[in-house]
Amino acid sequence: xxxxxxxxxxxxxxxxxxxxxxxxxRSGHDVMAIDADVNPMLGISLGLGMDGTERLAGIRxxxxxxxADDAIHEHTVEGLIERFGEDAPDGVRVVVASRVDMPDHGxxxxxxxxxxxxxxxxAGGRTVLGDLEAGIGVLTRMEHGSxxxxxxxxxxxxxxxxxxxxxxxTAVARDIRxxxxxxRVAGDxxxxxxREVLGEYDIAIVPEDPVIAGAxxxxxAPIDVDDTSPGVRAIIAIGERLTALPV
Amino acid sequence: MTPxxxxxxxxxxxxxxxxLEPRPRGAxxxxxxxxxxxxxxxxxxxxxxxxxxxxxxxxxxxxxxxxxxxxxxxxxxxxAPRLMHAAEKPEQGPWRLRTGIGPMTVVRRYTTPAPDGVRMLQLGKxxTDGLNPVNGAVNAFLGTVRRMHEAPxxxxxxxxxxxxxxxxxxxxxxxxxxRIYVVVVEPTSQSAMTGRRVARIARGxxxxxxxxxxxxxxxxxxRRRVERLLGEPVECEIPRDxxxxxxxxxxxxxxxxAPDAPVARAVRQLADIIEQxxxxxx
Numbered sequence: 001x002x003x004x005x006x007x008x009x010x011x012x013x014x015x016x017x018x019x020x021x022x023x024x025x026r027s028g029h030d031v032m033a034i035d036a037d038v039n040p041m042l043g044i045s046l047g048l049g050m051d052g053t054e055r056l057a058g059i060r061x062x063x064x065x066x067x068a069d070d071a072i073h074e075h076t077v078e079g080l081i082e083r084f085g086e087d088a089p090d091g092v093r094v095v096v097a098s099r100v101d102m103p104d105h106g107x108x109x110x111x112x113x114x115x116x117x118x119x120x121x122x123a124g125g126r127t128v129l130g131d132l133e134a135g136i137g138v139l140t141r142m143e144h145g146s147x148x149x150x151x152x153x154x155x156x157x158x159x160x161x162x163x164x165x166x167x168x169x170t171a172v173a174r175d176i177r178x179x180x181x182x183x184r185v186a187g188d189x190x191x192x193x194x195r196e197v198l199g200e201y202d203i204a205i206v207p208e209d210p211v212i213a214g215a216x217x218x219x220x221a222p223i224d225v226d227d228t229s230p231g232v233r234a235i236i237a238i239g240e241r242l243t244a245l246p247v
Numbered sequence: 248m249t250p251x252x253x254x255x256x257x258x259x260x261x262x263x264x265x266x267l268e269p270r271p272r273g274a275x276x277x278x279x280x281x282x283x284x285x286x287x288x289x290x291x292x293x294x295x296x297x298x299x300x301x302x303x304x305x306x307x308x309x310x311x312x313x314x315x316x317x318x319x320x321x322x323x324x325x326x327a328p329r330l331m332h333a334a335e336k337p338e339q340g341p342w343r344l345r346t347g348i349g350p351m352t353v354v355r356r357y358t359t360p361a362p363d364g365v366r367m368l369q370l371g372k373x374x375t376d377g378l379n380p381v382n383g384a385v386n387a388f389l390g391t392v393r394r395m396h397e398a399p400x401x402x403x404x405x406x407x408x409x410x411x412x413x414x415x416x417x418x419x420x421x422x423x424x425x426r427i428y429v430v431v432v433e434p435t436s437q438s439a440m441t442g443r444r445v446a447r448i449a450r451g452x453x454x455x456x457x458x459x460x461x462x463x464x465x466x467x468x469x470r471r472r473v474e475r476l477l478g479e480p481v482e483c484e485i486p487r488d489x490x491x492x493x494x495x496x497x498x499x500x501x502x503x504x505a506p507d508a509p510v511a512r513a514v515r516q517l518a519d520i521i522e523q524x525x526x527x528x529x
Contacts, residue, residue, distance in 0.1 A: 008284070009283010009412035009413065010282060010283035011283075039415070041440055050436055050439075133413070135411075137312075155284075157492075157495065216437060219476070220436075
């Protein structure tokens with residue numbers, strides 16, 4: 001199954017992605033997490049810490065700089081993952097897809113862009129989970145059927161809801177199933193604001209949770225801080241909901 | 248403000264069509280960068296208005312394909328990107344800024360007037376088909392910002408560029424005009440990591456000055472947390488302020504809805520720092 005996580009910057013994509021990846025891995029799935037954000041930070045919510053996350057991004061930096069040496073280039077997605085992926089807790093495999101300071105080269109290695117990586121890789125028996133860059137750009141470049149599900153994350157602000165609406169429409173136009181994640185919901189008013197615009201889609205609710213906010217403040221994975229807090233449990237439940245979907 | 252010649256170090260990552268010779272630029276040409284949700288648009292719009300109220304002629308630039316600056320500036324969003332009309336498609340080659348149109352003409356004709364005499368230049372608006380349908384506007388936009396240093400009439404202006412989230416557009420040359428980057432950081436690890444990356448690009452290949460701002464902080468402890476996560480001091484803090492959320496819900500500018508709100512007062516302090524820094528660097 002191939003899942004992508006989309007939404008406005010700051011909506012909570014990375015936290016949702018990392019926590020779902022860890023939860024699915026804990027329940028026995030073979031999880032490949034792709035950090036497709038040009039500002040890669042998935043490592044933090046996977047539990048690699050700020051330094052580990054920066055190191056993971058650094059692997060990509062070095063790669064393009066040593067372009068002259070063809071020998072180190074990988075030509076297949078599988079090879080790339082094998083070579084440049086890193087292990088995160090619970091057996092999640094994670095790979096960073098683009099360079100921080102050279103985003104327009106779009107070169108993962110030998111021309112494999114973040115888009116292509118997500119689009120072309122075969123899920124096989126794995127659960128592939130892509131944390132996309134903010135906005136709807138990557139989704140507009142996906143083809144019909146190249147993803148099974150898009151999680152559209154919306155926190156209850158007008159701008160985030162508007163970006164979520166566009167992301168959901170973009171996915172539907174490409175025959176990709178949409179699950180809206182109403183994130184940081186602190187009350188009925190928040191949920192209503194999201195339902196008003198996104199009511200036609202399936203919605204999963206993640207309540208405002210000091211555990212998640214606290215984890216982000218310290219650079220920790222929420223699931224490592226407290227996997228029984230309401231917000232973390234709600235995200236784990238989204239993972240279960242995804243695995244129950246027909247592929 | 249006196250225009251000055253600034254030697255720009257040869258940037259290894261600069262797009263090939265960018266001029267690399269030393270270029271004079273205005274002293275108060277500012278880019279506002281940081282992670283999504285850090286408060287860039289509110290800060291940018293309010294800062295533009297504050298500078299205008301102090302007598303500067305201000306150009307506010309929204310280079311985000313998901314425009315958000317209009318609200319915090321206090322203008323209704325234009326229906327279609329005005330810049331589309333400044334673009335032409337040659338028989339061969341990509342869309343470009345129309346021949347004979349320079350940055351000053353763009354500012355006069357294709358910007359939207361905002362309160363206090365601010366002019367707003369807006370990149371465009373991506374629909375569900377992505378940016379392709381507004382390619383003309385995007386290329387006209389890039390043609391404008393990359394040639395701003397050729398328009399001496401703009402040197403005395405203050406420019407406030409609200410950049411899209413993250414390091415991408417900085418690295419891609421969407422804000423070559425900026426001499427000072429205001430890097431907005433919330434007290435979270437993700438926001439701080441983005442701030443570090445953005446500052447590295449701004450100080451390195453872009454050769455610009457950086458002002459770190461702690462954003463949405465509630466109290467001294469959160470400001471210290473921002474500094475700890477960043478690994479360097481911040482120069483200014485913008486408090487978490489309910490007035491921002493209230494204004495956003497009503498789709499009005501916070502500086503109009505609550506001119507004395509804590510966030511507006513903090514942005515005035517930031518404007519002091521920026522004005523001082525601009526004078527120093529001239």
